[in-house]
Amino acid sequence: MKDNAVEGLMNWTRTLLCLLVTSFVAVHPAQAQDVKSDQEVLIDLEREWDEAFHSQNAEFIESVLADEFVATYGDGSRGDKAKELALAREFDQQVDSSHLDNFMIKIYRDTAVVWFTQYLVGPVKGKPTEVQYQYMDVWVVRDGRWKAVASQSTRIGTR
Secondary structure (H helix, E strand, C coil): CHHHHHHHHHHHHHHHHHHHHHHHHHHHHHHHCCCCCHHHHHHHHHHHHHHHHHCCCHHHHHHHEEEEEEEECCCCCEEEHHHHHHHHHHCCCCCCEEEEEEEEEEEECCEEEEEEEEEEEEEECCEEEEEEEEEEEEEEEECCEEEEEEEEEEEEEEC
16 A cells, blocks of 8 residues: 555656646747847837937937947938937928838847838928938947947938
């Protein structure tokens, strides 16, 4: 009788251990899917920055720009973080749509270079017009968060 009790206890312990291992393995992949890759985070930041600029959300833009941020604009002029924030606050053009696409991202430890194309649609002299820009942004990790340190835009076409 004692052997049956020990054997029953061992079987119960094995069953419990198997259930625990199975539940851990089943839950772990679901949690891993919630973690975004650096590439996904950077694409989200680029899209949020674009939206923030068009909605004059300088507070968000300030949160993603490093203090030493430098932009080179389509006309060749340069600006710092203060100028970029002022441009966002003063933005008053009608933009019917802004779409970012063709992302290419290279990550070098705590630095990333992001290239993409921006497609802007809005009225010019009463006619719908599409303008395209190529961007190259440089990001660095600071205190566990990506911060933009440089941006360059080049106008590549109008339709």
